[in-house]
Amino acid sequence: MSSIEALYIFDEHNTPLLEQTYTGRPPSGSTLLPLYLAHAAPRPSLVYLPNTNPPTLLYSIIQDQLLFLCPSSNDTDPLQILEFLHRVTDALEDFLGGPLLASKIESHYDVVAQLLGEMVDGGVVSCTEPNALKDVVDAPNFMKTLLGGVGLPSATPSSLAPSNTPFSLGNRPSPRLGPSGGAGAATSSPVPWRRANVRHTSNEMYVDIVETLHVTLSPSGRPLAALANGMIAFTAKISGVPDLMLQLGCPGGIANAVSLPTFHPCVRLNRWKDRPGELSFVPPDGRFTLAGYEVDLLGSAALDSFSTTTPTNAAPKLNIPATVSVLTSLGPTGSDFEVRLQLNPRFKGKASSPLPSSTSSFGGRGGLGKGLGSTAFGGSASTGTTAAPAMDGMVIHIPLPTSVKNVVELKSGRGSGEAVFQPAESRVRWAINSREIATLMANDRGTGAGVLTTLRGTVVGHDNYDDGDAPDTSLSLSSNTYDYDDDPSSHQSSTSAAPTKPRDEGNASKKNKVLMPSCATVSFTVKGWLPSGIKVESLNVDQKKSKGLGAGVQPYKGVKYLCVSRKGVETRC
Incomplete structure (x- = not known):
């Protein structure tokens, strides 16, 4: 088992904020920081330091410009220590609020010390679940002040001992969690990842499925790689200890589409193995990540399509919202380039009327069940649904x-977007807002070919002016002023040819070719659509296995689908 020897936290200026030693005598933070910074950026998350005594493996992550370092002098499992560091940042965000700032940690050293003390016991990771930590760690002082100012008890109501009054003002015992994360006192929850005595006036469940799209296209537009990394975020605000069943569906079957799945500890793995697509679990209280997965959009037979014996039209097809292509070396001197953006007409979205107050109080989510296929989002003009997904945040980067x-x-065609050259990043950034996207989509003629808009520009190198625009005056002066010829005819011919030198367009084209972009990437978000086609078919509460929910209580259920691509669709030249 991996051993956590120490934890060091530094702010954005590499000033030490906190040092927590758990076991042994590891090198201090002031010793490790210079050795870590000696490596060139981007620095790896695992660095071997042979010059320390003893030689040390240094694990690191950066969260909100805060640097977290964890040394280890033993041969440990790297993924376990890196996961521990991420759990630490999640717990700090849960208690102090995000984003993590140095001022928050400095103002609440007592809370941070309690958290770090509960999460590791003698170098062994013991409890990292936020719900379990809320049972044993007091709320931050600012939360106590806020609750006390409105006449409420300083501790959260769900963590207080049950009583006949809505809020118990008496002192509660301090339960402790054992090394395995189990309950050590009668007031602790029997479920390690869920708080004890959870109470909610309105019972609600939300499912958010977010997929990150990564696509690489060849210059001809043929897909080379297409992956979607998905995350299922679940929000449970239900009283008692509910037992839930989430059913996922996908064209071709979940087992054939999803690969490398990861689950929260609350998920019953045997149920998933026996029936892929069924998630049976007792959720933590609040928002958490239920599962993660990866989907290969090209399928298992994608490599066969690249065979020389396979016809070109047999290449896998991708139905993605937007693609981009780049034409280089245009114009008489080859200094122009053109970027063509193709928008899929399927992702127009549709205007929606304002949602009723009962629905908007739930954040504009659609209900689950019969109406799941027409889940609605928000109430603005850029609203997307599963039937009419909507694109937003379109940005094209041309390095x-x-x-x-x-x-x-x-110059952008059809007045679409705004393009600027960013010399610091050495790229062109072309941004198109949601209103301009809607205008382009409205002009679609319904041919199915999509909406095309272009951007054209001319590159200028650092030495273009010297070689192209300025004439070679030194050469003309030497040939006309100092050379003398007795023959008048030859003299006249030389003076007529001397004033200007013809421009070598062939050489200029070769020189400008190295200034051309080599690729272009597209960033966007799509509401109401997932590249993998995964959808939530049902979400039910097992009334027989659930405890404390109350008879006849039917929680509200909502679902959202969101696709995010941050420079994810890349087309190479």
């Missing part, structure tokens, strides 16, 4: 070589 000094005459 350029560092030898490019400027990009002039940037």
Whole structure:
């Protein structure tokens, strides 16, 4: 088992905020920090330091510009220690609120010390579940002040001992969790990841499925790789100890689509193995990540399509919201390029009327059950549904070589978006807002070919002015002023040819070719659509296995689908 020897936290200026030693005598933070910073950025999450005594493995993560370091002098499981660091940041965000700031940690050292003391016992990870930590760690002082100012008890009502009054003001015992995370006192929850005595006036359950799209296309538009990384975020605000069943569906079957699944400890793995797509679990209280997965959108037979004997039209097809292509070396001197953005007409979205007050109080989520296929989001013009997904946040990045000094005459077709050259990042950024996307989609003629808009620009290198625009005056002066010829005819011919030198367009084209972009990436978000096609078919509460929910209580259920692509769709030139 991996041993956690110490934990060091530094702010964005590499000033030490906290040092927590659990076991042994590890090197201090002031010793490890210079050795860590000596590595060139981007620094790896695992660094071997042979010059320390003893030689040390240094694990690190950066969260909200805060640096977390964890040394280990033993041969340990790297993934376990890195996961522990992520659990620490999650717990700090849960108690102190996000984003994590140095001022928050400095103002609540007592809370942070309790958290770190409960999460590790003698170097062994003991309890990292936020719900269990809330039973043994007091709320931050600012929460106590806020609750006390409105006449409520300083501790959370769900963590107080039950009484006849809505809120018990008496002192509660301090339960402790054992190394395995189990309950050590009668007032603790029998479920390690769920708080004891959870009470909610309105019982609600929300499912948010978010997929991150990564696609690489060849210059001809043929897909080379297409992956979707999904996360199922679940929000449970239900009293008692509910037992839930979430049923997922997908064209072709979940077992054939989903690979590398990961689950929260609350999920019953045997049920998933016997019936893929069924998630049976007792949820923690509040929001948590229920599961994660990966989907290969090209399928298992994608490699066969790249065979030379396979016809080109047999290549796998992708139905993605937007693609981009780049044409380079245009114009008389080959200094122009053109970016073509193709929008899929399926992702138009549709305007929606304002939602009723009863629905908007739940954050604009659609209900589960019969109406699941028409789940609605929000109440604005950019609203997307599963029947009519909507794109938003369209940004195209065109990286350029560092030898490019400027990009002039940037013009977008049809007045779509705003394009600027960013010399610090050496790229062109072309942004199209949701209203402009809606305008482009409205002009679709319904041919099915999609909506096309373009961006054209001219690159200027650092030495273009010297070689192209300025004439070679030194050469003309030497040939006309100092050379003398007795023959008048030859003299006249030389003076007529000397004033200008013809521009070598072939050489200029070769020089400008190295200034051309090599790829372009598209970033966007799509509401109401997932690349994998996964959807929630049902979400039910097992009334027989659940405890404390109350007879006849039917929790409200809602679901959202969201696709995110941050420079995820890349087309190479």
